[in-house]
Amino acid sequence: MKNTRLPSMLEIIVVLGSFLAIVGLFTVKFDLPIQLALFISWFLVIMLGLRLGHRYQDLQQSITTGISNGLEAILILVAVGALIGTWLAGGVVPTLIYYGLEFIHPSIFLLATLVICSITSIATGTSWGTVGTAGIAMMAIGEGLGMPLPLVAGAVLSGAYFGDKLSPLSDSTVLASSLSKVEVITHVKAMLYLSVPAYLITAVLFTVVGFIYGTKNVDLEKVEFLKNALQDTFDIHIWMLAPAIIVIVLLAMGKPSLPTLAIGALLGAIWAAVFQDMNFAHAIKTAYNGYVIDTGIDFMDKLLNRGGIKGMLDSVVVIILGLGFGGLLEHLGVLKVIVSKFQRKLTSAGNVTLSTLIVAFLANFFGCAMYVSLILTPKIMEKSYDDLRIDRRVLSRNAEVGGTMTSGMVPWSDNGIYMAGILGVSTLAYLPFMWLSFVSIGIAILYGYTGKYIWYTDSKKQANT
Template sequence: MKEVRLPTIPEIVIILGAFLALVFSFTLFLDLPIQLALFISWFFVIILGVRLGHSYQDLQKSIMDGITNGLEAVLILVSVGALIGTWIAGGVVPTLIYYGLEFIHPSIFLLATLIICSIMSIATGTSWGTVGTAGIAMIAIGEGLGMPLPLVAGAVLSGAYFGDKLSPLSDSTVLASSLSKVDILRHVRAMMVLSIPAFVITAILFTLTGFVYGGRNIDTEKVEFFKTSLQQYFDIGILMLIPAVIVVVLLALKKPSMPVIVIGALLGAIWASVFQGIDFADAINIAYKGFAIDTGVAFMDGILNRGGIVGMLDTLVVIIFGLGFGGLLEKLGVLKVIIATFEKKLTSAGNVTLSTLIVAFLGNVLGCAMYVSLILTPKIMEDSYDRLRLDRRILSRNTEVGGTLTSGMVPWSDNGIYMAGILGISTFSYLPFMWLSFVALGLALIYGYTGKFIWYVDENSPSDETEYKGEKVANDY
């Protein structure tokens, strides 16, 4: 039997260079689906794996294991797709758009977008669901108010990711904390000391920007036309928001995310039948195929014609292929070899923080899925934290900042594809306005290099793993 070895740095550079060349050529030059590039990339890594001594059967198993680890994301995304379709058909999203155009002043619109999406995301624990419902509404309102749409998208994503990171209901928050062996509430508290200052700074930036743009390009006739069109095609009223209230309350009561989202989708279908005059069988079908309408207004059709399980299939394939690719990278030890090369420099909290952020970001770039980043980063970096006696809360916090908050920045990642597709704005267009993510990354580095909010485990204190199992907590606050 051939002896298994780790890849060398030149081998890693070649394989990852081939991967990036394939991705960029497919997306930028050949106009081919990114999913196909990811699938082909599997075989590049498999060839390297066989060269390193792994059997094909073991490599295939690593693909299956990687996919299995992230199947929860697939289930939630399917549910969110059904929810988006029926909430549009049931008048939930159109009512949000109408009331937004009616009551939100242009000068505070960006701040309102940030706050609304934050509250929605904290209550529901899903950035995907928030962007697919409140986010769509804010984009439509921003168009009516004459706001630059990439800027609006930045406010939507800043709010969605902020709330997601502070919600114990979030699947990514649960994953980052559990793999770092940190109790989820301790993880959330550790995130708060970074996320809340980042939110305040981001809110100030969007407020100032809102005063610059607010009302400058507003077309009152266009706003009235939008409102009239919505009233023409939908029954608008407070009652339309009941499905959203029910879903938020159930999730706030810590009920399981996927069944609650499915209940929300069912309520949307019932509302579409009762209030919007859609046949109930057709309303149920919208949960699968998505909502479709021809209002004669191109932008409005673009906003409303979306959702459904079918509409999520492209992103689902990216997640599956990305998770499989991540499983292969973990099997070969690619990121571990990269970290081991710089291990001698990982002698301070600042350097370890910087390395964690880089590894987490590379998880999104190379694994093409947020789950890949959140799964691999704690496994790769935990020894460096333990060697420096750094509290595992720092590991889980840095994993979240580097993995979750950068996931929407990568055009070929699951979040990048989903966010761009739902909002109708390209990743590179909204990326400069993801201000909360940039501020949080900066604060994480400042904390690391200054020692602010960096906690250590005493030699005689219980280990992080022991603390995670529920015994006495050391260095808590």
């Protein structure tokens, strides 16, 4: 059996630099699918692995292992696609849009978007499900009110990720805590010290900006036109929201996400047949093909023609290829080598915190998936925390902030592709408005360097509280 070695920094720079060059050329210059760029990049890393002495069979196994680690995300994505298709057909999402236009005042719309998406995400434990349901509705309402859509997307994502990193039902919360060897509830309590002030600051920012835009950009005629168009196209009544309430209650009760979302999709199809006069077979078909309607109104058609499992297939391929790429990088120890170069500087809570956030972001950036980040970061950084006797709660909190809160910032990551596709706004367009993410990162760094809410396993050292 051949001896293997870790890659040198030069080899890492060449391979990762080539990866970025391929992604840039494919997506920016030649307008080619990012899926092809990721697939080609597999073989860059495989060639490096062979050069380091690894067997091809082991490298291929690392690809399948990486993919298997994120299969749950793929299954959830498929279920969310089915849910969106039938909830549009069944009038669930259109009813949400209608009542939002009816009751949410434009000046507090951005704050309402933040709060509604936060509550939905905490209750359901899924940022993807939140964005695919409440998020779509808030984007439509925002467009009707004349709000800049990247700004609305920022409020949607801030709310969705707030709940995703606090809900005990969230897979990212469970992953960050379990891999850091911390109880889920203990992890959530540690997150609260950071998340609550970050949320309050973000709420103030969206409130201030909302008053600026909400008092001068509202086209009341467009709002009324949209409401009338929705009423003409769908049967709009409060009981249209029953499938959404049932799904939220089931998820809040801790029921498994996949069957719960599937039940929600089935209810959407039933609602389409019973209340929207759609043939039941056609209603079921929207779970796969998505909802398609020709109202003759371009704005309405753009708003409503989406969803379905088929609409998620591009994202599914990106996630599969990204997870495989991340599995290869983990097998070769790429991030471990990068961290080892700075290991001697990790002598304080501040430096360790900053390094954890950087490692988590790099895992999203090069691993192309939040799962890769949340799996790799605790593994790579745990020794640094133990050496300084910093409690693992701090590790799980920092891994969550760095992994979950930056996952939607990378255009070719699973979250970046999904969020941009669902919200209809490019990743780079909504990125500047992911205010909760930026504030959370800033507070995490502040805590690290000031010692605030940094807990130690050594009883002689106490946290500054």
